[in-house]
Amino acid sequence: MSGAAPPVLRRVVTQAVIDAYAAASGDHNPIHVDPAFARSGPYGRTIAHGLMTLAFAGQMLNRWSDGRFDAEGEIEVAFVGPVFAGDEVEVFGELQGPADAPGLTLSVGCRVGTRVVLAGTARMPRA
Amino acid sequence: MPTFRAYADVQIGDVCPPTPARFAVTQAIADAFRAATLDDEPNPSAAPSMLAAVYLIQVLQSRGSPPGGVHAKQSVRFHRRLAVGDVLLTSGTVTDKFWRKERPYVVMAFETRDAQGALVASGVTTSIWGAAA
Numbered sequence: 001m002s003g004a005a006p007p008v009l010r011r012v013v014t015q016a017v018i019d020a021y022a023a024a025s026g027d028h029n030p031i032h033v034d035p036a037f038a039r040s041g042p043y044g045r046t047i048a049h050g051l052m053t054l055a056f057a058g059q060m061l062n063r064w065s066d067g068r069f070d071a072e073g074e075i076e077v078a079f080v081g082p083v084f085a086g087d088e089v090e091v092f093g094e095l096q097g098p099a100d101a102p103g104l105t106l107s108v109g110c111r112v113g114t115r116v117v118l119a120g121t122a123r124m125p126r127a
Numbered sequence: 128m129p130t131f132r133a134y135a136d137v138q139i140g141d142v143c144p145p146t147p148a149r150f151a152v153t154q155a156i157a158d159a160f161r162a163a164t165l166d167d168e169p170n171p172s173a174a175p176s177m178l179a180a181v182y183l184i185q186v187l188q189s190r191g192s193p194p195g196g197v198h199a200k201q202s203v204r205f206h207r208r209l210a211v212g213d214v215l216l217t218s219g220t221v222t223d224k225f226w227r228k229e230r231p232y233v234v235m236a237f238e239t240r241d242a243q244g245a246l247v248a249s250g251v252t253t254s255i256w257g258a259a260a
Contacts, residue, residue, distance in 0.1 A: 011165050024156075024163035025181045029257075030194045041195055050198035051180035055164040058177040063168065067208070070176040074204035074250075079197070 006064035006093040006106070011056050013048050015085040021052045048083035053118050057108050060091045061122050065104075068124050075108065077120030087112040093122065102126070132191035134231040134256045139221050143235065144189035147216035150182035154211045174209040179239070179248050186219040186237055193257035199232060203250035214242045222251070231256040 022033050030037035038046040061069040093106040103125050110118035157174040223234035233256055239248040
């Protein structure tokens with residue numbers, strides 16, 4: 001890991017990806033997997049699981065920290081917008097706080113184009 | 128057929144589920160999660176920490192929210208690395224409920240421990256309750 005911000009991670013979400021995540025996670029909430037149900041909901045179509053978007057953020061943090069995020073990290077996020085089938089999600093992070101702080105703090109987010117869909121903060125020990 | 132609960136029936140202090148949910152981390156589950164989250168990590172020896180999203184679902188579903196609910200916020204802290212072979216026990220407690228912008232929210236704190244009782248993960252989930260049952 002360098003002292004620089006984590007490289008942006010990109011993931012393309014399709015309905016097949018959403019369906020695969022539902023199968024892997026056991027979360028078959030129809031707002032994610034049932035287009036007919038989702039049409040009558042607040043978004044008018046299916047949306048990706050928020051925890052899947054969070055998993056993308058975890059991947060970025062874990063790679064950047066050589067696994068320290070998985071071992072001792074923490075993250076707090078708000079799901080501020082929906083991710084739809086066909087969206088490309090960009091995960092980004094930026095170091096926060098003083099360089100001599102005992103741990104690392106990053107602002108973390110996910111966006112689709114210019115639309116932010118997840119925003120939060122992650123922390124982990126230094127190497 | 129799942130049993131759904133009305134938002135009015137959710138009480139602060141509710142423990143979900145009544146006894147901790149058991150989850151065994153297997154290689155197959157870890158591999159399926161990696162594939163489903165498009166994780167092409169070249170060294171997939173350990174189970175991804177975000178597998179929390181899977182074992183947490185059991186706890187979230189035990190609350191009985193009707194279909195259509197969505198995640199609003201999530202915090203999670205990992206106390207140690209997850210490993211294939213781990214047996215996890217997760218319990219949740221409703222710590223708050225409130226309305227905001229005409230939407231019903233439920234806040235639940237959770238703890239996940241291993242078979243020896245050591246803390247593996249902890250955090251807080253804030254959800255918008257599903258449409259009335």
